[in-house]
Amino acid sequence: MMPRILSVGTAVPPYLVKQLEAKKFAHRFFSDSIEQLDRLLTIFEHTGIDTRHLSRPIAWFQEKHTWKEKNDAYIKAACQLGEEAILRCLKPLGMMPNQIDHMIFVSTTGLSTPSIDAHLANRLQMNPKLKRTPIWGLGCAGGVVGLARAAEWSKAFPKANVLLVTVECCSLTFRHEDQSKSNLVATSLFADGAAAVLIRGKKESSHEGNTTAEIVGSMSHLLPDSLDLMGWDVGDEGLQVIFSKQIPSVVQQKIKWIITSFLHEQGLELEGIQHFITHPGGTKVLQAYKDALQIDKKALAGSYEILRKYGNMSSVTVLFVLAEELKHQHAIGSYGLMSALGPGFSAELSLIRWI
Numbered sequence: 001m002m003p004r005i006l007s008v009g010t011a012v013p014p015y016l017v018k019q020l021e022a023k024k025f026a027h028r029f030f031s032d033s034i035e036q037l038d039r040l041l042t043i044f045e046h047t048g049i050d051t052r053h054l055s056r057p058i059a060w061f062q063e064k065h066t067w068k069e070k071n072d073a074y075i076k077a078a079c080q081l082g083e084e085a086i087l088r089c090l091k092p093l094g095m096m097p098n099q100i101d102h103m104i105f106v107s108t109t110g111l112s113t114p115s116i117d118a119h120l121a122n123r124l125q126m127n128p129k130l131k132r133t134p135i136w137g138l139g140c141a142g143g144v145v146g147l148a149r150a151a152e153w154s155k156a157f158p159k160a161n162v163l164l165v166t167v168e169c170c171s172l173t174f175r176h177e178d179q180s181k182s183n184l185v186a187t188s189l190f191a192d193g194a195a196a197v198l199i200r201g202k203k204e205s206s207h208e209g210n211t212t213a214e215i216v217g218s219m220s221h222l223l224p225d226s227l228d229l230m231g232w233d234v235g236d237e238g239l240q241v242i243f244s245k246q247i248p249s250v251v252q253q254k255i256k257w258i259i260t261s262f263l264h265e266q267g268l269e270l271e272g273i274q275h276f277i278t279h280p281g282g283t284k285v286l287q288a289y290k291d292a293l294q295i296d297k298k299a300l301a302g303s304y305e306i307l308r309k310y311g312n313m314s315s316v317t318v319l320f321v322l323a324e325e326l327k328h329q330h331a332i333g334s335y336g337l338m339s340a341l342g343p344g345f346s347a348e349l350s351l352i353r354w355i
Contacts, residue, residue, distance in 0.1 A: 002214035003154035003162075003201045005147075005352065008323040009089030011081045011194045012053035012310065013169075019049050019188075025058055026187050033179035040181065044188045048283040048304060052191035052311035054171045055081075064176040067238040071172075074110030078167040079119045081194035086124065086165060089196035097124035101160035102131040104150050106142040106315050108232075108343075109168045109239070116167060139230060140279050141342025142166055142315030143195070144350050148218035150199045151350075158201030167194040168314040173232075173239045186241045189282060191311030195319035213326065213336065216351040219262040223254065226345035247281075251288035251341065258347045259293065259337070266351055272335055276300055277325055277352075279318040279340035280307035289339075315340075330354045 023044040030037055055077035065073075082105075086097060103126075105117035112119070115134035120126070138145050143166050150164045170190035175183060199215070229247055232239040260270055270293065280286055280303040290297060297304070306320045313320070318340050325336060331354065338350040 001158065001201060001203060002216055002353075003151040003199050004203070004212050004214045004355070005322075005326070006198045006200060006212065007089045007092050008319060008326060009085045009087065009091075009196045010320055010323050011084035011088065013055045013077060013081060013192050015054040015057050017052050017054055017058055019044055019047070019051065021058065022052070022187065025061070026184060029062070029187075030179060030184055034181065034184065040184060043185065046283060047188050047311075048307050049189070049311045050308050053193060055169045055192045056172070061171070061174050067236070070238055071110050074169045074172050075112050075116070075119070077169050077172070077192065078107065078110060078112070078116045078194070079123060081192070082116060082120045082165050082167045082196070083123050085167075085194040085196040086120065086163065089163070089198055093198065095161070095198070097126045099161055100126055100130060100163045101157070102133070102153055103163045103165060104146050104153075105132065105134045106138065106146040106164070106166040107168055108137055108139050108142060108314060109170050109173055117165065120165065137343065138315060139342040140281055140312070140314050140317070141340045141344070141346055141348040143279065143318040144218075144338050144340040144348040145220070146315070147197060147199070147215065147338065147350050148348070150197070151215040151218065154199050154201040160200070162199045164197040164199065165194070166315045166319060168192060168316050170312065170314050173241065175235075175237045175240055177237055178240055182241055182243050185243055189312040191313050193310060193313040193316045193320065195316045195323065197319060197322070213352045213354050216353050217266050218348075218350040219265070221258045221347045223250070223345045223347075226250070229345040230341075231343040247341070248284040248288040250345070251285055252292045255289060255347060256292045259339070259349065262349050262351070268335065268351075273337045274334040275325055275330065275336035276303070277318060277321050277336050277338040278303045280304065280321070281312055281341065283307070285341070
């Protein structure tokens with residue numbers, strides 16, 4: 001039996017920011033340093049984002065904060081958001097946190113030792129024998145990678161309750177001294193959130209959800225000589241985002257071949273995919289997917305909708321798209337393709353099937 005997704009829980013911080021408000025903040029912040037700012041500020045309308053959630057009120061970002069202050073805020077927010085997402089994931093199944101056997105924790109927007117999963121295990125009084133796998137550095141690809149690692153563990157230990165938890169506080173990486181265009185782009189996109197996914201290999205009717213999908217397979221594809229396309233530049237003030245203008249063109253050139261190669265390994269053609277669960281890093285990337293795969297915009301409707309409501313939450317975002325997809329009734333045996341791109345530069349894929 002293939003590993004199955006039994007439940008997904010999501011959480012966002014309390015500070016809702018409308019895109020117009022974020023644009024006004026950017027105008028004040030960058031007005032003395034970026035030429036032709038008014039022209040560049042149109043990016044806020046072109047993101048496809050209406051609202052986002054931040055871990056701190058927008059006024060907090062008007063003041064300079066040390067890396068320690070920002071990282072302390074990350075730890076606090078990550079623990080709160082992770083706990084909320086876990087409880088929302090387990091509640092529909094009638095499960096308690098101490099029933100989890102293995103927790104895989106994914107994040108790239110802050111640092112903590114002990115890792116955040118240890119904090120969560122203490123906060124939720126989880127089993128002292130809980131196995132933990134913290135993963136750092138995967139960026140936007142982390143949600144799909146974490147799901148793949150959880151599925152592999154479930155195959156090896158089919159009776160285990162495996163919990164994937166992703167938490168990102170992208171907004172807290174904002175650098176007050178960074179007047180670059182990359183920081184402006186990040187200000188137009190980044191948001192915070194968390195997601196938790198429960199996966200199990202062996203069927204137990206007492207813990208079944210209403211909608212179930214199984215994870216059929218996964219693939220990672222690392223593009224050579226592409227380390228500079230996406231990531232962090234670590235400086236005295238913290239993590240500085242790296243966004244290459246080449247990302248949409250790389251997607252358009254490479255993604256179809258990568259996806260079709262993966263599907264052929266699974267005995268499928270691109271036409272056999274009914275549902276696309278794509279990380280919405282931005283409208284340009286989604287458009288590149290659409291053009292490369294020659295699919296209708298409706299096929300990416302879930303990704304566009306999550307982007308509109310929540311912005312880019314890095315690794316968390318694709319799991320929000322998955323959560324929405326699982327709310328709908330799909331034909332038994334229909335396939336969904338999860339995909340995300342991340343630092344490396346890598347494409348991460350997971351094939352799921354409704355059962």
